[in-house]
Amino acid sequence: MTGPAGAPGQPDAAGQQAPGANLLEVVDIRKHFGGVKAVDGCSFTVGRGQLVGLIGPNGAGKSTVVEMLSGSVAPDSGKILFDGQEIGGLAPHEIFRKGIARCFQLAKVWPLLTVIENLLIAAPQQGMDTIRAALFRRPGLRQQDRRNRERALAVMEQYGLISVCNDYAYTLSGGQKRLLEFARIAMCEPQLALLDEPMAGVNPVLQVQIEKGISSLLASGATVLLIEHNLAFIERLCHEVIVMVNGRVAAIGQMADLRQDTAVQSAYLGAVNV
Amino acid sequence: MSAYLVSVVTTGAITAILCLGVNVSWGWVGQLDLAFYVYVALGAYFASVLQLPPSKPQSGLTYAYILGFRWPFPLAVIGASVAGAIASGIVGYLALRRIRSDYIAIITVVTALMASAVLGQDSSIFGGQIGVYGLTQPFNSLLKLGSTGFSYFYMVLMLVCLAAVYGLVQLLYRSPFGRSLRAVREQETAAAAFGCNLFSLRLRAYVVGGTIGAFGGALFVNYLAAWNPSSWSIFEVVLILSGVVVGGRGNALGVIVGSALVLSAIPELTRLVPVFGGGSAAGPAIAALLSSLLIILVLRFRPLGLIPERKTTVPRVPGTGNGQHEAGHHQAVDEADAPAGKAERR
Structure with a gap:
């Protein structure tokens, strides 16, 4: 697991990447499922430390893009460059270790693990999850384990989950599970967080907490790619918005400008009450 | 305690070891291993041929077995466990490349049938249908116990082995390794997305299970003093x-x-x-x-x-009851995420 990049607008600790340089570059990726062209030549970039929205009508290919970025689905063609390295087709765990974490459209927690265990899975393992480490616990690993627990406690405190830290994750409400997903992402301190409709089915109070969570991720230096249908939320938070239609990028820009774009209006905005 | 009860406790301890072995791959990770008894049998066969003297050709019989190293009991048990680890590593490598559990079940059942056919029909590996026999009572050349005394000794030895295996699996279960295995079992897509190498974790669990199975088989054959295809x-x-x-x-x-x-x-x-x-x-x-x-x-x-x-609770977590409250106290439960048994009970 890679540590966080520098805070937005600031050079990172190593000072190797200029602030604002592209962290993610997607070049002409395609994914067809039989005759269905889910993603059909999609290209865009995401700047380091930015919050970029990915919007579009249902079936536009947004979630498939996230699946490809996270390694759950391999692209048929095209390139995905993360921090200058090709990651297209890598396994999900390899992509995670490069610094990309995600939340799912439907919250996926580990139901028979406790809340704190859910966070500890996402913590930097550094060789802790081996049989040898289990049998012969070296001092370095014990310290790492302690650090992970302390961090998990801090993250649970931040996300209001401390009171349920030793409860099974399946006992949480739907909203708490969504918060747990956010806490899990915060726990692993990603360079890039992929958020697939985090507001879906969430009550207004929890929406505020999730918005704080996203802000917190950005403040920690993460870059965020956000799929969301709540356009007011997108407009309020996102630095840039990508509109996808029929598996391709239809437009990129500020939300205020996109509202004036007739192509975007006819493909997406005209169909929803904004 | 009667000789009968001693026998029941001894075999009970050995079968409990076998159950602990299969629980690692099935209980912790959820992969149905129908080849498990192949590793038990391999453990039994290898422990035998490592302890026995070299087989002698007999007139009119095509009976033979490999190795025949006259190793002492502890070394033979270790050797048999290593054989089980290698065999389960090979089968696991083939079966677990694809993650679907039905695929694992098919590969492992085919493995079991093939192993049964080959080891039963080929009389030059482990004696074919006749099997291996003639093992002496472990340690008894030193202890010089009578039949009853040895039964008690072996029962205690098996209980000690069961306690050791129990301690080992508990150590693994509570470790980050065990936690990752449970995450793979509960929701593998999320586990992979958060850094769990599904194939590697599943394979390691499979090998641990196979090794314990072979270990149990080695103990079993030293109790029975013989092993043949009808035993498995x-x-x-x-x-x-x-x-x-x-x-x-x-x-x-x-x-x-x-x-x-x-x-x-x-x-x-x-x-x-x-x-x-x-x-x-x-x-x-x-x-x-x-x-x-x-x-x-x-x-x-x-x-x-x-x-x-x-629940595996995390020690010294302040202000939470430290995991003492039972699952189910939270009223808002998402049925879709509840494990099958829990959902049915509500």
């Missing part, structure tokens, strides 16, 4: 899986209890059933019926087993 079949693994289901998948203590019930108590108690109807098979038949009934009742009323998997 795919049905044996079904019995072991039954013990795990009844006890509680994932819970080592539950697995030991389930093993004692299904593999020891029911078969032994039904021996007391008097012969009736002109057949002597009433006891085994009733044992099979009772075992089946017990499994059905457990699946209906306690789907997670008699002693379900327990």
Whole structure:
């Protein structure tokens, strides 16, 4: 697991990447499922430390893009460059270790693990999850384990989950599970967080907490790619918005400008009450 | 304690070790391993041929076995466990490349049938249908115990081995390794997305299970003093899986209890059933019926087993009751995410 990049607008600790340089570059990726062209030549970039929205009508290919970025689905063609390295087709765990974490459209927690265990899975393992480490616990690993627990406690405190830290994750409400997903992402301190409709089915109070969570991720230096249908939320938070239609990028820009774009209006905005 | 009870406890301890082995890959990770008894058999065969002297050609018989190293009991058990690890590593590598559990079941059942056919028919590896025999009582050349004394000694040795295996699996279960395995079992897509190498974790769990199986087989053959194809079949693994289901998948203590019930108590108690109807098979038949009934009742009323998997609480977490409150106290539960047994109980 890679540590966080520098805070937005600031050079990172190593000072190797200029602030604002592209962290993610997607070049002409395609994914067809039989005759269905889910993603059909999609290209865009995401700047380091930015919050970029990915919007579009249902079936536009947004979630498939996230699946490809996270390694759950391999692209048929095209390139995905993360921090200058090709990651297209890598396994999900390899992509995670490069610094990309995600939340799912439907919250996926580990139901028979406790809340704190859910966070500890996402913590930097550094060789802790081996049989040898289990049998012969070296001092370095014990310290790492302690650090992970302390961090998990801090993250649970931040996300209001401390009171349920030793409860099974399946006992949480739907909203708490969504918060747990956010806490899990915060726990692993990603360079890039992929958020697939985090507001879906969430009550207004929890929406505020999730918005704080996203802000917190950005403040920690993460870059965020956000799929969301709540356009007011997108407009309020996102630095840039990508509109996808029929598996391709239809437009990129500020939300205020996109509202004036007739192509975007006819493909997406005209169909929803904004 | 009568010789009969000593025998029941000894075999009970060995079968509990086998159940703990299959619980690692099935209970912790959820992969159905129908080849498990192959590793038990390999452990038994390898322990035998490592302890026995070289086989001698006999006139008119094509009977032979490999190795024949005259190793002492402890070395032979270690060697047999390594053989089980290697065999399960090879099978696991082939079976687990694809993650679907039905694929694993198919590969492992084919492995079991192939191993049974090859080792049963080829009389030059482990003596074919005759098998291996002639093992001496471990350590008894030093201890010089009588028959009864040795039975007690071996029973205690098996209980010590069971305690050691229990301690080992508990150590693994509570470690980050065990936690990752459970995450893979619970939701593998999320586990992969958060850094769990599914293939590597599944393979390691499979090898741990296979190694424990071979270890148990090595202990078993030293109790029986002989091993042949009639000692192992795919049905044996079904019995072991039954013990795990009844006890509680994932819970080592539950697995030991389930093993004692299904593999020891029911078969032994039904021996007391008097012969009736002109057949002597009433006891085994009733044992099979009772075992089946017990499994059905457990699946209906306690789907997670008699002693379900327990929460692994994190020590010294302030202000939370430290995991003392039971699951189910939170009213807002998403049915879709609840494990099957829990959802059914509500």
